[in-house]
Amino acid sequence: MTPRPPRAVPRTIREMRLARPRHRHVGAKSSGNPLREGLRLERVPDPCALVLFGATGDLAHRKVVPALYQLWRTHLLPHEFVLLAFGRRPYTDDAFRDELHAALVTYSRVQPIDERAWRQFSERIIYQRGDFDDPASYDALAARLDTLDRERGTSGNRLFYLATQPSAFAEIIAQLGRVGLDHEVHGAGWRRIIIEKPFGRDLDSAIRLNREVGKVFRERQVYRIDHYLGKETVRNLLVFRFGNGIFEPIWNRRYVDHVQITVAESIGVENRGQFYEETGASRDVLQNHLLQLLSLVAMEPPTAFEADALRNEKVKVLGAIAEMSPAEVGRNVVRGQYGPGWVAAEEVRGYRQEPEVDPESETETFVAAKLEVDDWRWAGVPFYLRTGKRLPKRATEIAIQFKAVPHRLFRDAHSDPEPNLLAIRVQPDEGILLRFSSKVPGLGLDIRPVNMDFTYGSSFNVDSPDAYETLILDALLGDQSLFTRADEVEKAWGIVTPIIDAWVAQRRPPPFPNYEAGSWGPAEADELIGRDGRRWRRI
Ligand SMILES: NC(=O)c1ccc[n+]([C@@H]2O[C@H](COP(=O)([O-])OP(=O)(O)OC[C@H]3O[C@@H](n4cnc5c(N)ncnc54)[C@H](OP(=O)(O)O)[C@@H]3O)[C@@H](O)[C@H]2O)c1
Structure with a gap:
């Protein structure tokens, strides 16, 4: 030694x-x-x-x-x-x-x-x-x-x-x-x-794996990783929501019009074609990162800053999202696969041309979904989620879009005030942006949106730790707050598995590839949100 x-x-x-x-x-x-x-x-x-x-x-x-x-x-x-x-x-x-x-x-x-x-x-x-x-x-x-x-x-x-x-x-x-x-x-x-991760590949396999884990370890010994939860901005979301008095009163259906959560990647599948063929965007990102972000945005304040209190609230959110029927999947979920295109001024191949990928693959590299959290706080507020590979940029963002003002006061203005927006940038360029309307200086009445922007880099002048540093240290210290509990992982699979099942059962899959590398996904994703009179935020 x-x-x-x-x-x-x-x-x-x-x-x-x-x-x-x-x-x-x-x-x-x-x-x-x-x-x-x-x-x-x-x-x-x-x-x-x-x-x-x-x-x-x-x-x-x-x-x-x-x-x-x-x-x-x-x-x-x-x-x-x-x-x-x-x-x-x-x-x-x-x-x-x-x-x-x-x-x-x-x-x-x-x-x-x-x-x-x-x-x-x-x-x-x-x-x-x-x-x-x-x-x-x-x-x-x-x-x-x-x-x-x-x-x-x-x-x-x-x-x-x-x-x-x-x-x-x-x-x-x-x-x-x-x-x-x-x-x-x-x-x-x-x-x-x-x-x-991944913990299971559908609801049944997650239940089976939980059972195998439970035969040996007690839940308090188990730390299921979703590294998104270790990211500084994600952890700050809790401080932002529950450490400030001014946001929580408006964090509900009375004031929020809808929520958008985007996890965009500019890279393709790199050298992990075989892994991705068996996974796809819904298993790789929707089931874990996107639903974790959603549950942190939508949860009720926990009674204590402690692992089970926190996870109880997240589980309630996931439990309030109804399982979709195949018809609802058809209406509320869009899948896509990238074809050749250009990303960051570089010509890139399509998914089906990637190494280890079936030239007729039907694996989705993009998914967009409209979900509803059917509880007292959020009833009627849609949550639009999207993730994809070979999108124009790498960006993860939560956008809370507030409702327009109830009364049109500035009738003489050139344009109406835009509704307020709160954008939480998870990566890169971590920070929080609040958009509000302002009068443009001058004699007339011109109203334009302006931004109040907080960025970690300039406010604290230190780099954030990597998520794995945070999570490994927490596990060594015995703090499970940022790890997924057995019931939580099953609830998330309970939302995603019916989507995957409906796709498998579909007799006519979408004509893949259906979006160009370097674009923001298939046109159907724009239609999904456009039907509600809304559009995806330009990030
Ligand atoms: N890589 C990532 O970026 C990433 C990101 C998020 C999550 N994850 C997750 O992390 C896990 C590991 O991923 P990875 O990319 O690191 O996979 P990987 O490179 O394939 O590593 C697998 C490891 O397991 C070892 N191994 C396999 N069979 C073994 C056996 N019978 N006995 C002893 N050792 C054995 C391999 O040893 P050899 O070297 O001898 O083959 C290798 O060290 C996966 O669950 C993945 O989903 C990975």
Whole structure:
């Protein structure tokens, strides 16, 4: 095993807390000293081992390990931390560390790499060879974790991270149960598990997977990831709504005309054609990110800022969205697939020409839907959602469109005041914009909309942490607020599965491709919202 650093470094968590600044870094361009960066008071997690299944995979290299390095660099991981990388390839510890270092050089959001912090962090990375399907690998894993408790002081606390293909989730969970790695014996450490998305591919498979998870882990040990919930702007949505007195009174059917939520991507399927063929936009984005954003916008104020109080309210919102009949799917949902076109001045191929994609594929790369949250607050207010690939730009935005003023007072003005708009930009260029009408200076009466614009970058002058940093730290701290609960994931599938089923049953699918790469989707999406006398916001 790698020798410990000299004893000047504090060893117990108590010493750590006394010695290390107990701050959570929310900035980036920095020296690694959190006192000089954006700060927030925060706890440091308990000593623990994080077991990363799928450690040699894409997500581990691009997101999970850079996030852990960043947490370490900013003093947010305990001294007694071990990253136990579980993989089937024959790496030595050193060879695997070198590979992760190269990944950091490419993917870390803070460059250049702080080599001193990396050296300390890399001493905590251990490679454990094993195969998901091999029971002996889990016996060896359990024994290794016990040894690490003794040698590295990880105190029996374990976070399992399933960064693997979803088809492996059930097997890994069952094997962890078989060797007792789920057991929390009082005082002998906590056991938690992070499960990557997608969680199921329809309602039945999500229920089945929840059942498999529930055979081994209790719900309070389970952290289902939707990384959108870790984004700074999404978390700020709660502060915006419930930390300010002026918005909540107008956040309802009396004042809101409709809501639009857009998750637009300019990229195509890149090298993930095979994955996307089995997924499509409704499974990849509508079921999780879009419905999560919708539930945060539409939920009632929770009674406490605490995981279950919050998730109870989100579940109620999803429960208030009625399951659509096939006829309603035909009226309220539009799907699309991109053909060749131009994005950002670059000529790009169509979806059917992408590698690993069936040349006659009927997978949707775009979906737009009109949903109604049938409760006291929102009855009659449509929520228009849309997502797609190869749209003109990458942008995620929630737009609350308010109603027009009830009385036409300025009859002599050149034009009527436009209704107010509140746009919450989730990415990029994170911020919040409020649009209101103003008189144009001059002797006549001319009214034009103006913007009050808050951007994170200029207001706080620090970069936001990556969503994975936030979420992994929360899981290490035992905070489930930003993770999806079993019932929540099933409710979301309960909305999306009838849509997918109706498409499968449809005898005449739309003539794909039906939108050009670089456009805002098929004409039918404009008709969907246009029928109600509205139009999509130009982002
Ligand atoms: N990549 C992303 O951008 C992204 C974004 C959001 C969510 N996710 C989710 O994250 C998860 C992982 O995605 P990914 O893109 O990282 O997939 P990936 O690159 O295919 O990684 C899969 C990992 O599992 C390992 N593995 C597969 N079978 C194994 C076995 N029998 N025994 C031991 N190891 C095995 C692979 O090892 P080998 O290297 O030996 O093949 C690899 O490390 C998926 O659920 C995905 O939906 C990914």
